[in-house]
Amino acid sequence: MSLTYLFAFQIPQHDGRVTDTADMISDIEESQLESQLQKLHDETGVEIAILTVPTTDGHDIAQLGVEVGQSR
Numbered sequence: 001m002s003l004t005y006l007f008a009f010q011i012p013q014h015d016g017r018v019t020d021t022a023d024m025i026s027d028i029e030e031s032q033l034e035s036q037l038q039k040l041h042d043e044t045g046v047e048i049a050i051l052t053v054p055t056t057d058g059h060d061i062a063q064l065g066v067e068v069g070q071s072r
Contacts, residue, residue, distance in 0.1 A: 009057045009064065011071050014049075022052035 012021045017037040018030045025033070037048050049072070056064055 009059050011068055012051065012053065014072060017048070018050045020050075020052045022054040024052045025050075 012019055016034055018025065018033045020030060033050060037050075040046055040048065049069075051068060053064075
């Protein structure tokens with residue numbers, strides 16, 4: 001599946017390891033998550049990103065996850 005599938009869904013601009021466009025995570029929690037994810041990366045090389053969105057615009061969440069991951 002290509003980005004054409006996501007035509008109605010705008011992939012948010014990456015702004016760190018935590019991108020909270022749905023405004024679900026407090027500033028303190030976001031900072032803590034950023035620190036924990038950075039530590040995980042530093043210790044293991046594993047990269048994890050968190051993205052919240054207010055809606056998937058009817059698109060399959062699993063496919064959106066793949067598309068967002070491939071766009072980074």
